[in-house]
Structures are given as C-alpha cells and as structure tokens.
Amino acid sequence: MNKPALEGGNPVRMTLLSFSPPDIQNDEIESVISVLKSKWITTGKKCAEFQRALSSYTGARHAVVLNSATAGLFLSLKIAGIKEGDEIITTPYTFAASVNVIIHTGAKPVFADIEEDTFSISPEEIIKKITHNTRAIIPVHFAGHPVDIDAICEIAKHHNLTIIEDAAHAIGAEYKGKKIGNGEQKSVFSFHAVKNLTTAEGGAVTTNDDDFAGQLKLYSLHGQTKDAYSKLLVGGWKYDIAVPGYKFNMTDIQAAIGIEQLKRLDENRKKRALIAKQYSDLLKKYNFVKTPEAKKEITHGWHLYPVIIDFSRLKTDRDTFISALGAENISSNVHFIPVHTMSYYRNNFGYKPLDFPRAYNTYLNEISLPIYPQMSRNDIDDVKEAISKLFTFYKK
Numbered sequence: 001m002n003k004p005a006l007e008g009g010n011p012v013r014m015t016l017l018s019f020s021p022p023d024i025q026n027d028e029i030e031s032v033i034s035v036l037k038s039k040w041i042t043t044g045k046k047c048a049e050f051q052r053a054l055s056s057y058t059g060a061r062h063a064v065v066l067n068s069a070t071a072g073l074f075l076s077l078k079i080a081g082i083k084e085g086d087e088i089i090t091t092p093y094t095f096a097a098s099v100n101v102i103i104h105t106g107a108k109p110v111f112a113d114i115e116e117d118t119f120s121i122s123p124e125e126i127i128k129k130i131t132h133n134t135r136a137i138i139p140v141h142f143a144g145h146p147v148d149i150d151a152i153c154e155i156a157k158h159h160n161l162t163i164i165e166d167a168a169h170a171i172g173a174e175y176k177g178k179k180i181g182n183g184e185q186k187s188v189f190s191f192h193a194v195k196n197l198t199t200a201e202g203g204a205v206t207t208n209d210d211d212f213a214g215q216l217k218l219y220s221l222h223g224q225t226k227d228a229y230s231k232l233l234v235g236g237w238k239y240d241i242a243v244p245g246y247k248f249n250m251t252d253i254q255a256a257i258g259i260e261q262l263k264r265l266d267e268n269r270k271k272r273a274l275i276a277k278q279y280s281d282l283l284k285k286y287n288f289v290k291t292p293e294a295k296k297e298i299t300h301g302w303h304l305y306p307v308i309i310d311f312s313r314l315k316t317d318r319d320t321f322i323s324a325l326g327a328e329n330i331s332s333n334v335h336f337i338p339v340h341t342m343s344y345y346r347n348n349f350g351y352k353p354l355d356f357p358r359a360y361n362t363y364l365n366e367i368s369l370p371i372y373p374q375m376s377r378n379d380i381d382d383v384k385e386a387i388s389k390l391f392t393f394y395k396k
C-alpha cells in the first residue's frame with residue numbers, strides 16, 4: 001500500500017500547494033504602477049472609480065470602500081445607532097471580526113446556532129434569541145453560500161431589527177437570482193488577501209440607503225466634510241468636522257488592484273465552482289464524508305470548500321489528518337474555530353463548547369480544501385489523490 005508521507009511514505013507532490021494565494025496578474029501590477037506614478041496614492045479618483053464599478057456590479061445604489069470588512073461592520077453598527085445595552089444576534093461559526101465589532105460598540109453579542117447543511121446561522125435559532133434588547137442581526141454568508149435572506153428579513157421586519165450582512169466571503173454570490181450586496185440590505189464585503197476579490201486589505205459596504213452611505217463616507221474619514229482629494233482642488237482648503245469620525249479609508253493603490261480583480265471575478269467564480277464539483281464528485285463516493293452543497297435558489301461564491309468527515313470511521317483524527325495532508329504537500333485549513341470557544345468569549349460570557357452544539361460539532365470534523373482559480377488540473381488531481389490515499393490508509 002502507498003504509505004502516507006506522515007508514516008514514512010513518499011508525498012503525492014514535491015512542492016507545497018498553497019491554501020489560498022492571491023490571483024494577481026499583470027493588469028493589477030500595471031494599474032498599481034500607474035497610481036504610484038500619478039502623484040496621488042491615497043483616497044482619490046481610483047477609489048471613486050472602484051466604488052462605481054462595485055455599485056454597477058452588485059446593483060446597489062452605493063458602494064463605500066474602506067480599509068477592511070471589520071471597519072465596514074463596525075461603522076454599519078455605529079451608524080445604525082447600536083450602543084451599550086443593545087443585543088446583536090450573530091453566528092458563532094465565523095471569524096472573530098464579525099463578533100468583535102459588536103463588543104466595540106458596547107453592545108452584547110448573542111449567538112444563534114447554525115444550520116446543519118449550510119453551516120450558516122439558523123433562522124429558527126435567531127427567533128429563540130430575540131429579547132426586548134435585540135436591535136440587529138449579523139448573518140454571515142459562510143464560505144460564499146448565501147444565508148436564507150428572505151427568512152431572516154421576515155424575522156427582522158417582524159421585530160423591527162436592522163440587518164447588517166457579513167458578506168466577507170460572498171462577493172459574486174447570488175440569492176434568488178440577485179447579487180449579494182444588491183443594496184436591499186446593508187452588505188459588507190472583505191477584500192483581504194485570501195478573499196475572492198482582493199485589494200491586499202480592504203472592504204466595502206453596499207446599500208441603497210442614501211443617508212446610510214453618506215454617513216459611512218463621513219465617519220470613515222475623520223468626520224470631515226471634505227475628503228483629502230477635494231481639499232486639494234483650487235479653493236478647497238476649508239472643511240469642517242461634523243462628527244468625531246474614524247480613519248477607515250481605502251487608498252487608490254488598493255482600489256487600483258480591486259478594479260482589475262472585479263473584471264475577472266465572475267470568470268474566477270466559475271473556475272472555483274468547477275474545482276468544487278471535481279472535489280465533490282470524488283468525495284461523494286465516501287459515505288463518511290459530507291460535501292458542501294449549493295441550495296437550488298442560490299449561486300455559491302465558493303470562497304471555501306468545507307468538508308465534514310466522520311473521523312469515527314477512520315483510524316485518525318481531524319488534526320492528524322491535516323498534518324498528513326500537509327506531509328503530502330497539500331495545505332488545508334479549518335473554518336472556523338467557533339468564536340464562543342475563544343478565551344475572551346469563554347471568560348466574559350461563560351460559554352461552553354456545546355452551548356452551540358451544531359457549530360462545535362461541525363468545527364470538530366471540518367477541513368477546508370484549497371480552492372482558487374489558479375489551481376491547475378495537476379494541482380486538483382494532487383489534492384484528490386492525497387485524500388484518496390489517506391482515506392485508504394486510515395480506513396477502519
């Protein structure tokens with residue numbers, strides 16, 4: 001039998017396959033160089049152009065670019081008037097940023113467990129968590145699979161709650177034929193280095209709400225009534241500070257990358273979907289594996305490919321399996337370590353792992369496989385071969 005490299009055998013490939021490298025091409029490089037030579041490198045014309053492009057891509061009336069999704073989530077909560085004493089419902093199955101921002105407003109994060117099929121927040125669980133202090137819901141489109149927006153909107157409408165969508169994984173994804181971030185909700189995208197569209201670091205909020213968009217712009221740059229670019233124009237030196245704002249603006253260097261990335265987004269999403277299909281075609285043959293599925297009414301963004309493996313059927317555990325894949329030179333990851341198990345949240349809110357059993361049990365058995373548009377036919381085959389090899393070797 002072909003032994004795993006972890007057990008002294010030869011690896012499936014000789015060089016490490018990265019987990020999620022950015023897809024940076026000449027267009028991005030040339031565009032950045034041209035900004036660097038332009039004598040204007042911070043927030044200016046390129047940010048405005050990127051905002052217009054995002055707005056036209058998503059269909060939202062406004063897109064406001066920022067330095068991160070974290071800034072976008074925080075600002076959106078602040079502008080929605082969230083303050084101490086309020087409760088915000090979100091999922092524990094997310095990156096900490098979705099929850100930390102609630103703490104920063106002084107409000108209390110309240111977790112609702114996830115659905116077993118999409119790993120996204122469950123509308124039924126949200127209902128159970130609503131109190132007279134609940135003000136908002138932050139649903140997360142986990143892995144790029146949109147949440148059940150209609151169900152969550154109905155709950156929000158009934159209880160007069162604000163929805164701030166954490167769409168960090170979901171640029172390009174669709175729900176019932178409409179793009180995530182089409183402006184009906186307040187949607188927050190991340191353009192962090194590993195995301196489907198990257199600006200190295202960055203984010204954006206899309207909305208149809210004119211006042212909300214205006215407040216986002218105002219608060220994202222000190223509360224100044226004029227941005228730095230407008231101040232440079234002849235006679236433009238005068239400005240006021242209307243509110244004590246923050247420093248969350250994007251630079252033109254980042255926007256230049258984003259504009260080029262956006263042009264390839266749909267093509268790249270299709271490449272991701274093809275990789276997902278190839279993985280699923282293989283993994284479905286193993287009855288101890290649960291593959292990620294796209295519900296009928298959605299278009300998946302395939303930011304991640306999360307697989308659930310029943311390790312009780314194998315002579316190994318999840319963490320050793322990840323090391324074994326690594327020894328085969330295949331990078332993998334875990335999404336996510338549930339936020340309620342992190343020490344800050346345990347110590348301050350007294351959470352136990354099984355307070356949210358679906359999130360915790362999903363975490364224990366989850367592995368995210370590499371999925372990105374630059375993966376070659378050979379790269380995909382290597383991942384499949386490594387998994388088959390490990391399943392054969394470790395099968396009970």
Ligand SMILES: Cc1ncc(COP(=O)(O)O)c(C=O)c1O
Binds near residue numbers: 071094166190
């Ligand atoms: C679900 C989710 N929300 C928010 C964020 C924060 O994004 P950013 O790094 O752009 O602030 C991330 C980043 O990984 C994320 O995965």
